[in-house]
Amino acid sequence: MKPTILPLFLLIILAMACSNNNQPASTPNESSLSQPPEWAKHAIWYQIYPERFRNGDPNNDPTPEDLEGGYPGFTPENWDITPWTHNWYKPDDYFSEVYGKTDMAGYTIQQFSQASRLRRYGGDLQGVLDKVDYIHDLGITAVYFNPLNDAPSDHKYDARNWRHIDRNFGPDPRRDVEIISRETPDDPETWEMTGADSLFVEVVKAFHEKGIKVIMDYSFNHTGVDCWAWKDLVEKQTQSKYKNWYWVNSFDNPETPENEFDYRGWFGVKDLPEIKETEYQQHAEKIVAFEGDLADQGAKQHIFNVAKRWLDPNQDGDPSDGVDGFRLDVAVELPLGFWREFREEVRSVNPETYMVGEVWWEKWPDDLMDPAPFVKGDIFDAVMHYRWYRPTRHFFAQAPDQLSVSEYVSQLKHLRKDIRPQSSQVMMNVAASHDSPRLSTSLYNRENKYKFGTEPSGNPDYKLHKPDAQTWATQKLLLVQQFTYIGAPHIWAGDEMGMWGADMGDTRKPLIWKDYNFEVESVHPLGKDRPQDEVRFNDEIHKFYKTLASLRNNHPVLRTGEIEFIIADDDKEVLVYRRFDEENEVIVIFNTGDQAQTVEIPVTGKRGYQDYFSEKIYNVEEGLITILMEAGKAGVLI
Secondary structure: OOOOOOOHHHHHHHHHHOOOOOOOOOOOOOOHHHOOOHHHHHOOEEEEOHHHOOOOOHHHOOOHHHHOOOOOOOOOOOOOOOOOOOOOOOOOOOHHHHOOOEOOOOOEOOOHHHHHHHOOOOOOHHHHHHOHHHHHHHOOOEEEEOOOEOOOOOOOOOOOOOOOEOHHHOOOHHHHHHHHHOOOOOOHHHOOOOHHHHHHHHHHHHHHHOOOEEEEEEOOOEOOOOOHHHHHHHHHHHHOOOOOOEOEEEOOOOOOOOOOOEEOEEOOEEEEEEEOEOOOOOOOOOOOOOOOOEOOHHHHHHHHHHHHHHHOOOOOOOHHHOOOEEEEOOHHHOOHHHHHHHHHHHHHHOOOOEEEEOOOEEEOOOEEOOOHHHOOOOOOOEEEOHHHHHHHHHHHHOOOOOOOHHHHHHHHHHHOOOOOHHHHHOOEEOOOOOOOOOHHHHHHOOOOOOOOOOOOOOOOOOOOOOOOHHHHHHHHHHHHHHHHOOOEEEEEOOHHHOOOOOOHHHHHOOOOOOOOOOOOEOOOOOOOOOOOEOOOOOHHHHHHHHHHHHHHHHOOHHHHOEEEEEEEEOOOOEEEEEEEOOOOEEEEEEEOOOOOEEEEEEOOOOOOEEEOOOOOEEOOEOOEEEEEEOOOEEEEEO
């Protein structure tokens, strides 16, 4: 149903009247501990998944020994590294030895998504070091690494230990194993620097020299089953020093033939045993923020020691050689009290430490969690702002149905209603990640809800091939909003190369660097027909990302300015807002309809404006700028 058509001047007045009146005021006399670091307001984030970023050193590639303790619990005899340019859905030779067997959780392996978890491509820190200039040239000012800790999986959320960088990310895996073996894991006085550790410090230094901040990803909610503390507990049971680190339902009774040992794994996943809190929280039905602490003070102190290690690697009191913060995985499933202490600990090492939490679902697939309890200044500086992406996808892609301009504006305002302005400025505005479809594929599958039915095993009709031209045009519209809106834009590495991919494993394809020749994507995991897609670096989309990064980096008002929605015209499908401070202004225009529209924009200044993309000059006449907007296009007036 079409909305009632109002005169343009009334639409303008209504939009301006409710533009920015729902922002909470800053708390008076807030301490420096409660403030986000200043640098985070200026961040353009680039997320690196190390195992799939680039193989810079084939000599450190994983071996079957390095996979021990990881999914599926065994390694086929003919297992080998998967070639970087491999046709993604084409089975590896060893897949035939995997299908039909039982994994470590007791499930029969029968799908590509299960078998492909055995794949390793050899991505490492040398590969990152080789591409620091590429990342800097793109306009990136902050890098977020997926877990780097030593672990048997490709994703590294199943930590063997948190204190060291993964053996296969460094120059000498076997030497690193030897060094780790002679340490006392819970005594930081015995910790040494492995080759991988030293190389990571070198990577941090290289980024810092380019003015790029670095944060690490940690999941302190659980470890892997190959973790030193867990293995000690399994072996010694009630006699283990670490018996209270994990949620154990029952220990084995040595006087019976049965093994009664049972424990809680993250969401039932037994290869991810959960760290124990003071009170158990049932997350299956609904996830809520909760007070409390970790049950074991030793476990908590160990986590603090790990974090401090990477904030100041040489422990000289100068954190300039360390990381600049942390992304905290499944953060809502650990107690608020623990996070408050964690904040105090890391800020005591580096007062400019940035903390961003994964605060995502309250109840999947419809209810996203309100991040307000986490961003009041005592816990996180920001969250991964998936709540920004869902309505933004809905609006620009009409996915899964139409969202009007005024409804979109209303939702954006609602998302900021209870959030401090300084927290809004440092939100990580995430459009895609290792845990969701690539941005292009998400927009291509318009009929799907966000993060529901987004991979072929659960949705056989999901489009997993190269997106069409309309999708790339929609992606550009969305990116303009992302790079001109409040909060820090985030790029999932590879999106800027024009990559596509479905949810979970499929979004984690190896990056398509120009110096590689990839096999044509020709296989569907369900045996269905599909287009034959050439896989190559997309120069056009890369240039567009670079252009937007330059826009944001060169106009501070887009990073720290206020926002005012000037036009929200449902009939014309036109949205206009401005970012402004006392001296500067940038006006952003979207025509999301299928017809060209003449847009009259009220302005307060008398100067002319230049469109950032076309370089056309628009003069002010009687307080208005008149601009003809093509269908499905965006403009940025500077």
